[in-house]
Amino acid sequence: MIVTSAQATEKISSLNEVQAITEMVHLSFSNCPDERTKFLFKNLIDHLHNFVRETSLTHEEWLASINFLDRFRQEDHYIMVLSDIFGVSTLVDMVSNKKPLNATENTILGPLYTENTQILKNGDSIASEGKGDYFYMSGRILDVQGNPIAGAIMDVWEADQHGVYDIEYPDYNDKPDCRGRFTTGEDGVFAFRAVKPLAYPFTDNGPAKDLLDALHSTKYRPAHLHFKIVAPDYMELVTQLYFKDDQYLEIDTAFAVRQSLIVDPKLITDTSITLARGFKEAKPHHELERDFVLVREQDLIKPTPKA
Incomplete structure (x- = not known):
């Protein structure tokens, strides 16, 4: 009308x-x-x-809020960070989740994803040497019936041993590190070398830090690996894996941890396996096997009609 x-x-x-x-x-x-x-x-x-x-x-309080947002736009550029620390990004994921129980849960993308990455093949390393403790991950990308998905494109990215992402370094120069892209074959299998993630401060300067300081809130994210997986006819999956016993699992400043996404890698002490997997030095490494389950639109759980 x-x-x-x-x-x-x-x-x-x-x-x-x-x-x-x-x-x-x-x-x-x-x-x-x-x-x-x-x-x-x-x-x-x-x-x-x-x-x-x-x-x-009050007018002064509202003006302070507007000035803060304007400062955020000028200094930080990643407005999504505010959505994360207010829990909105995670809440949107939760209220819109209609996946079957065996499907991999979504969680936040984070501000440090970029399309500029390394195109790799199974077994390659996403991290250059010296970026942290050796870590090896493998698994399959499946549908909800357990069938492998061929042609799935999986982006992986992480922080290095200093808790810093490649694009945060002043000398980045468009040379990706600790990130890579893999495409599955008919068996849906993926495998890659990386470094074992560590917890890191969500932000160590700028308006987001000032806000968290003013609220006396935690500033740390638990150790995690990022994943973005797309495949023809399937819904995009954006998720993270977290590591058991991390001290920040229950106080993640982005509120993005899910119980189903907590993993417990094994320590491999047989250094012959380390070398066989392509690592340069004969030293122990951590190993994780984990599958990801994608959904089609028709797999989503339909809401129960209200009476």
Whole structure:
């Protein structure tokens, strides 16, 4: 229904000023042709305006918030970091999850994914020598029935032994390290060498750090590996694997840990296996075998209709 200015004036005339501003904003959006968009913005405005009323937000407090966001845009550039530390990224994943129980759970992408990566074959290393303790991972990419998926493209990326990602180094120069891309064959198998991840500070400078300091909140992410997997006719999977006994599993500043994504690698002390897998030095390494299960649209669990 198209709302005219006369109808808007008549509707808000009976409201007090504090209530009227909310109604005026709703009316200004009421001609939006897409019902879902209109629904989302109506609820967004309701929550924002209720927050202002319930907290008696001052002009100085609101201006400080705007200045913080502007500083964030100028200094950090990764606005998704705010979504992560407020738990919104994880919450969106949780409320939209309709996967079968045997499917691999999604979790956050994080701000340090990039399309610039190394194109590798099974058994290759995503990390150059000296980036950390040796780590070997293998597994399969499967559908929910347990069948291998051929032609799946798997991106893997991680921080090095200093908790730093390649693109964070000043001398990066578009030379990817600790990241790689693999494509599965008919058997759905993948295997790669890497370094064992370590926990690291979520941020050590800038506005995000200042915010976490002001709130006396944890600034650490537990050790993890990132994965992004795509395959024809399947839904994209963005996920992470976390390591058992990490001290930050329960206080992850991004709230992204899931029990189903916690793994327990084995220590391989037979150095002949280390060398056979292509590592340069004869020293122990950690080993992990883990499959990933993708879903098609038709695999999703349909919501139960409301009475």
